[in-house]
Amino acid sequence: MTTLAETAPGTLQVTDRKSARAFVDTHIVPYADAYDRQGRVPEELLERMTAAGLWAPFLPRDTGGGEMDGGMDLVTLGEVHEEVGRGCSSVRSLLTVHTMVSWAVQRWGSPAQREQWVPALGRGDVLAAFCLSEPGAGSDASGIASNVVEKNGGWVLNGVKKWITNGQRADLFLVFARTATSIGAFLVPRDSPGVEVTPIEDMLGTRASMIAEISFRDVALGPDALLGPSGFTAGMVLTGTLDLGRYSVATGSVGIIQAALEACAAYASRRTVGGSLLKDLPLIQAKLSDMVTDARAARLLVAEAGRLKDAGEASTIMATWVAKYFASTAAARHASEAVQIHGANGCGHDYPVARLYRDAKVMEIIEGSNEIQRVTIASQAEREII
Amino acid sequence: MSGNAKEQILDFVRARYPQADIDETQDIFALGFVNSLFAMELVMFIEKTFEVTIPNDELKIDNFRTANTMAELVDRLSPARV
Ligand SMILES: Cc1cc2nc3c(=O)[nH]c(=O)nc-3n(C[C@H](O)[C@H](O)[C@H](O)COP(=O)(O)OP(=O)(O)OC[C@H]3O[C@@H](n4cnc5c(N)ncnc54)[C@H](O)[C@@H]3O)c2cc1C
Secondary structure (H helix, E strand, O other), rough: OOOOHHOOOOOOOOOOOHHHHHHHHHHHHHHHHHHHHOOOHHHHHHHHHHOOOOOOOOOEEEEOOOEEEOOOOHHHHHHHHEEEEEOOHHHHHHHHHHHHHEEEEEEEEHHHHHHHHHHHHHHHHOOOOEEOOOOOOOHHHHHHOOOOEEOOOOOEEEEEEEEEEOEEEOOEEEEEEEOOOOOEEEEEEOOOOOOEEEOOOOOOOOHHHOOOEEEEEEEEEHHHEEEEHHHHHHHHHHHHHHHHHHHHHHHHHHHHHHHHHHHHHHHHHHHHHHHHHHHHHHHHHHHHHHHHHHHHHHHHHHHHHHHHHHHHOOOOOHHHHHHHHHHHHHHHHHHHHHHHHHHHHOOOOHHHOHHHHHHHHOOOOOOOOHHHHHHHHOOOOOHHHO | OHHHHHHHHHHHHHHHHOOOOOOOOOOOOOOOOOOHHHHHHHHHHHHHHHHHOOHHHHHHHHHHHHHHHHHHHHHOOOOOOO
């Protein structure tokens, strides 16, 4: 098959916030409401994202002659994901889970696993999904029932994963399952016998993120399916991967606040009520000023978490919890106010704010719900004593 | 090297758990301090502070039980070992 990446070599490369903004304004913003209604992101956009180098630009890249560079830094990656989130949270969700799996393979993979998967994940030739949640276990990852048993030097996987973003489309699943001693992470190609994907339609938000339930029935895996160490540190694969996912969701939440702000600033400058423009009414001004302030504050928290990641500082993990908590709650608050400012127009199809409102609610649930974030942040509160 | 590493590791653990009174021989797992978040922080701290990369086969619980065993790990992984 000839892909767009081959037929459109001139597609703008996304290398920073500015080029991401241009890509998103051209290829995503005009269509995001249609994706939301159709419940999927079209293949054409996925290919365009491949051509733009959007899938996993933080992976080391071959710069020719066998030389590798370090890939995009995580502050810049966060800015790129914010821009994508400003355009469409469903698309940003696809990037988030692909980012998580790509990073995990790069960070924890054996040389053979990296060789097999990293180049294809980097290009976007293979798209990945992250499979932790189950019908009976979400916040409490230790409650998962999926399991693997060792057999003939490999593994046999059984279990059901639910709410899997891009499960309908992804080629590679990173599946967390119980081993005899702990929880392990397993790389499972979609076409493995025994894998069955059932689409979940009609979600409240991120409706185009192609969510699925995936069942694994006696799926036979080779010894190289296990990603990373086993034993106590296996939990770190999960912690590290979720940390990056949380960072991406935090950036996407900033994008939602920014989108709400831009929609409201435009609407309030045009809409008149009782002879006054909305933007001149003090109660509306209060809402706009809070959006401006929270967008900036959330962006700074995210940038700080990204800077600590780039520096390899352990404190990035808590910084990311705080950033995601602040950004997701602010996004839900401001998306709700954005609908309010638009009145009935905010409830219809002609403006993007209803989509932002539904998507923002999801941000308070995924990658650690608000409650889990508060529990975690509070449990570390004594660290903040200075 | 390892004396210094030991102190830095102890400082890191004590800063995270100010209520704890630990020395370099105490098993931080047995004391119940280690959850997956702290395990990840500990690995990141060691890699950043001592400029080492901990390979998968060294990510074993026994290497992380005490400040002593972590300092030994750092020694093993440091290129400029003396
Ligand atoms: C759109 C969408 C996309 C998703 N994509 C993925 C994906 O790609 N991969 C994946 O693995 N999962 C995915 N999920 C699942 C998501 O990770 C879980 O929904 C989330 O972890 C919460 O788990 P749960 O829904 O089972 O809620 P539960 O864990 O059952 O929690 C229910 C409620 O109880 C609260 N609660 C839980 N524990 C506590 C506590 N200790 N104290 C106080 N309150 C508590 C929760 O905050 C929540 O409000 C997705 C979910 C959604 C909605």
